[in-house]
Amino acid sequence: MRRENMNLYDKLLSISWPFLLLITMTACVGFVSLYSAAGGSLEPWAGKQMMRFVIGMCGLIITAMIDIRIWMKFAYVIFGFVVVLLIYVDIKGHTSMGAQRWIDLGFLQLQPSEPMKIAIVLALARFFHGATAEDVKNPFFLIVPLGILALPVLLVMLQPDLGTAISLIAAAGAMFFLAGVSYWMFLVVAGAGIAAMPVLWHLLHDYQKKRVMIFLDPESDPLGAGYHITQSKIALGSGGVFGKGFLHGTQSHLNFLPEKQTDFIFTLFTEEWGLVGGLALFALLGLIIAYGYIMAFRCQNQFGRLLVAGIIVNFSLYIFINTGMVMGLLPVVGVPLALVSHGGTVMLSVLFGFGLLMSAHVHRDVKFSRRGLDVV
Numbered sequence: 001m002r003r004e005n006m007n008l009y010d011k012l013l014s015i016s017w018p019f020l021l022l023i024t025m026t027a028c029v030g031f032v033s034l035y036s037a038a039g040g041s042l043e044p045w046a047g048k049q050m051m052r053f054v055i056g057m058c059g060l061i062i063t064a065m066i067d068i069r070i071w072m073k074f075a076y077v078i079f080g081f082v083v084v085l086l087i088y089v090d091i092k093g094h095t096s097m098g099a100q101r102w103i104d105l106g107f108l109q110l111q112p113s114e115p116m117k118i119a120i121v122l123a124l125a126r127f128f129h130g131a132t133a134e135d136v137k138n139p140f141f142l143i144v145p146l147g148i149l150a151l152p153v154l155l156v157m158l159q160p161d162l163g164t165a166i167s168l169i170a171a172a173g174a175m176f177f178l179a180g181v182s183y184w185m186f187l188v189v190a191g192a193g194i195a196a197m198p199v200l201w202h203l204l205h206d207y208q209k210k211r212v213m214i215f216l217d218p219e220s221d222p223l224g225a226g227y228h229i230t231q232s233k234i235a236l237g238s239g240g241v242f243g244k245g246f247l248h249g250t251q252s253h254l255n256f257l258p259e260k261q262t263d264f265i266f267t268l269f270t271e272e273w274g275l276v277g278g279l280a281l282f283a284l285l286g287l288i289i290a291y292g293y294i295m296a297f298r299c300q301n302q303f304g305r306l307l308v309a310g311i312i313v314n315f316s317l318y319i320f321i322n323t324g325m326v327m328g329l330l331p332v333v334g335v336p337l338a339l340v341s342h343g344g345t346v347m348l349s350v351l352f353g354f355g356l357l358m359s360a361h362v363h364r365d366v367k368f369s370r371r372g373l374d375v376v
Contacts, residue, residue: 006363012061015061015361015362016358020060020358022288022291023288026340027339029269029281029284030049030339031053033265033268033269045261049347052347055348056348056350056352059352060352060358061355062355063356072303078119078122083119086116086155087155089101089103089113101161108344108345113159113168115345115352116164117353118311121307121313121353124149124175125306125307127145128175129301129303129306136181137180139185145175149168149169149172156168163321163335167318167335173186178306178309211331214226214331214332215330215331229325229326231258232264233327234251235249235264235267239271239273241275243276244272244274248272251271257271263325265342266281266322266340267326281340289316292308295361296312299360299364301368304360311353311354311356315350318350321333322335338350
């Protein structure tokens, strides 16, 4: 079957339903955890999260039905639109807890930095699709993609949001690697970054510097800046092998654990379900990642391969940073656990990304030239 000529029914059959089942199972872990975080109630978190998930899954399927060439055609438009949202946030955005990161839509607090994680992958996949092996080895050729990265990173840092900025840089770095950029260029960038650390440290806000210092020595301020990570470690350890049981987590239900519905939801889950529950959740997340890379390898066009791999890398960063943060292995930077933590923008952005992934999978046999959208 030529996938560029598939009808709607054929496309629905081509969707990887086992992959969507894994996503749904992971989201259900979040629903259960949010229900527990509220003391056994759907309000105020679990009910809203379920509604957003249903909306997001509908959007995922619709996105998957759209020809991958259309997404490629409008990649730069989508990126530019999200950049405009970031500029608007920096000028008139809603401020909360000292950060200006949201656009108040009434029914949703939109955080444009989250869809930017998908938009930058889309834009870089579009750019590198048209690149040859010789192109990516030319440092001057990389000026444009570096500009695509630098603009949103600068806008996000102005909010300020160090965690998201790091995620954008890491995801873009993975895209450069997947596109075939020479290793020596990464070494040069890494060396420049290390050399610039004194200047970057000076530019950090005081609370950001405090987070780094607390990461290095959590016991230096256990009741202040180190309170979050100290309570998180206590909750993780108290869960033991099998946990304290559903709705019986003491650290969370006695309100010792902060931000239990967002950044520290993994801690709440493992306190109640223990090491076994934590490993089971990691297994689900790992299957999603493995399944995604398999779909990337099966794509017959460069744009699809880069897009799918970039989206999976972005999803992996949510997991790596969040779980590393709550375990004390990384500084606390406010990155949620995708599909599990409460948050409408993150949920909808991640599911949109998976919709693009699924579009690439459904149209995986479509081949088009590097310089255009012509089918070959």
